[in-house]
Amino acid sequence: MRESTDVLVVGAGPAGSTAAMYAAEKGVSVTLIERRGEIGSPVRCGELVPSDEEIRGMFPSVEGIEGLFDMPRSLRVREIEGIGLNDPRGRRSLIDFTGYVTDRDRFDSHLASKAEEAGAELVTGCMFKRAAGGIAQTSAGEIAYKVLIGADGPWSRVAGSLGLPKNRSPYPAVTAQAEGDFDPYVEMFFGGIAPGAYGWIIPKDGRANVGVGFSPKFASGPVGGYFDAFAERHGFKLATKVSGKHVPSEGMASRVASEDGMIVGDAAGQVIPVNGGGIPLALIGGRACGEIAADRVLRGRPLSDYQAECERIFRKPLDVAAGNKRLADALAFRSDFSTALCMRLLGARRMGRMIRCGRLFP
């Protein structure tokens, strides 16, 4: 690892690799450090990526979506044609939704390679510990930086070092791959099987990504127990180990930029509170903070521009989604009965709006 760099990015998930690539493309030196030895592995994600149209609908202020989400065809493992919403009584409503399912390990590796091709130095097996006064301490030694980017996931250490807020109550979620043939619909299961969140079946090629997330305040045991019950109910034949992580659940942090650093992706709470989707936001936020970091090094651009850009793109949709989530917590997620009743009253059209960060009652 270099002894000094213009931009130090911590975490080679989608947010960090995207930030590193856009910063390096502008010609500044970039070091991207990742604590895992192998990028993207093990997979801890449902692997669903919404289509450009869906992303544009959710975040209408984003520009240049086509270039940002232009992935090789080989990373589109399965096209999705809709989402089945299953209530605790077994009633299913189908809503239109387009997107594709990827292999997250290959997806993340692809993004990290693009960052390297743009000129970023990638250091794997390197853990960020803390930073102060333009020097970061890592497991591979010290490195001096001009701008620090925290793309280090829901429990961001960088946020702490920069004096920025951390996620308060992320939800645990676990996932595995199940063998079998599945229809081209994402299935979401609500109720006691996944209290305060949902279980999912996301079809892939000859298998599916299956998983469960929950809200700790509604649950009465570890997430692994809920996953086992979900797997048993559906008779899944698992092809991989169950692996988990936490998902930010409250919307974007109030502050995402300090004097010499920024946080992005899960580290900044850039996740849709009603469904836990964060891949598109990681790419959108990653591009913004990568470009602004380089501009800061090259011509002194203030990092407060990143705060302004995040407010412009994310604040309203994520606040609406967080409000809908609080409403669901208060009214729907109390019991299977109330979940089924609320889903029935809302109907498929309003549920579809909810999933897309839209207002329930215009």
Ligand SMILES: Cc1cc2nc3c(=O)[nH]c(=O)nc-3n(C[C@H](O)[C@H](O)[C@H](O)COP(=O)(O)OP(=O)(O)OC[C@H]3O[C@@H](n4cnc5c(N)ncnc54)[C@H](O)[C@@H]3O)c2cc1C
């Ligand atoms: C079970 C589950 C299912 C999900 N399903 C979906 C889905 O289907 N679609 C979707 O859009 N979103 C989904 N999400 C959310 C999505 O995975 C995240 O929003 C997305 O990964 C955020 O990207 P990121 O780069 O911000 O963070 P991450 O992908 O978490 O990357 C952070 C990286 O930082 C590294 N790191 C952490 N700390 C340090 C450190 N101290 N030093 C060095 N490196 C460090 C980590 O190893 C990791 O590689 C799911 C999440 C979970 C948990």
